[in-house]
Amino acid sequence: KAGVTQTPRYLIKTRGQQVTLSCSPISGHRSVSWYQQTPGQGLQFLFEYFSETQRNKGNFPGRFSGRQFSNSRSEMNVSTLELGDSALYLCASSLAGTGFGNTIYFGEGSWLTVV
Amino acid sequence: AQKVTQAQTEISVVEKEDVTLDCVYETRDTTYYLFWYKQPPSGELVFLIRRNSFDEQNEISGRYSWNFQKSTSSFNFTITASQVVDSAVYFCALVTSGTYKYIFGTGTRLKVLA
Numbered sequence: 437k438a439g440v441t442q443t444p445r446y447l448i449k450t451r452g453q454q455v456t457l458s459c460s461p462i463s464g465h466r467s468v469s470w471y472q473q474t475p476g477q478g479l480q481f482l483f484e485y486f487s488e489t490q491r492n493k494g495n496f497p498g499r500f501s502g503r504q505f506s507n508s509r510s511e512m513n514v515s516t517l518e519l520g521d522s523a524l525y526l527c528a529s530s531l532a533g534t535g536f537g538n539t540i541y542f543g544e545g546s547w548l549t550v551v
Numbered sequence: 552a553q554k555v556t557q558a559q560t561e562i563s564v565v566e567k568e569d570v571t572l573d574c575v576y577e578t579r580d581t582t583y584y585l586f587w588y589k590q591p592p593s594g595e596l597v598f599l600i601r602r603n604s605f606d607e608q609n610e611i612s613g614r615y616s617w618n619f620q621k622s623t624s625s626f627n628f629t630i631t632a633s634q635v636v637d638s639a640v641y642f643c644a645l646v647t648s649g650t651y652k653y654i655f656g657t658g659t660r661l662k663v664l665a
Contacts (some may be wrong), residue, residue, distance in 0.1 A: 439595075469653075471653075478655060478656075478657045478658065479642065479655040479658075481652050481653065484651055484652075491651055492651040492652060494652070524594055526594070526595075526596065528596075533651060534646060534651045534652065534653055535646075535648070535650070535651045536584075536648055537583070537584025537601065537603060537646045537648070539586070539598055539601050540598075540653065541598060542588070542595050542596040542597075542598075543595060544593055544594050544595040545594040545595065547594070
């Protein structure tokens with residue numbers, strides 16, 4: 437059974453640019469959530485999508501956005517990149533979402549470096 | 552407010568030693584779920600265990616065991632006879648019913664030396 441797939445794995449962007457990251461969940465999973473991981477802030481929740489609807493959002497500025505498609509694949513976008521956006525962006529999927537303690541399964545992440 | 556504390560930032564042990572990773576959580580909810588994940592250098596967080604607040608039974612899976620104690624709000628993880636392949640960052644996480652958010656601890660980096 438294929439796991440969560442994230443692309444690209446590594447990318448370097450210039451300050452001010454925008455970036456789009458993609459996530460394909462485990463087959464049959466309808467929920468996708470995104471996390472940012474940095475050495476200073478640890479793992480922080482960005483947002484969760486379930487059946488194409490954003491169900492919850494973390495405390496990130498509006499430059500961070502996402503969407504989910506009808507096939508459950510998800511993308512997140514960061515506009516006007518700042519140096520502090522350099523991080524590992526992790527996508528996780530679950531059958532029915534993170535509510536009620538459903539287990540989420542992570543991809544390998546996308547390493548973003550902003551220069 | 553919900554919070555997860557992993558006070559041990561980094562632990563180094565010699566292969567075959569036993570090691571315990573501590574996790575203390577805070578929540579006022581009576582229904583909640585606790586998790587442990589392992590993050591090897593590749594970056595992917597690997598699911599290890601899920602426990603709900605009504606099940607305080609300890610669990611053993613091979614060399615791994617977990618001790619859940621509601622009285623002390625702790626969910627500790629022990630690796631018996633550690634191996635070099637156990638070297639990773641381990642995260643404890645909390646989800647309270649209906650919040651839809653995983654709250655992660657800051658992680659404990661485990662180094663197992665040959």
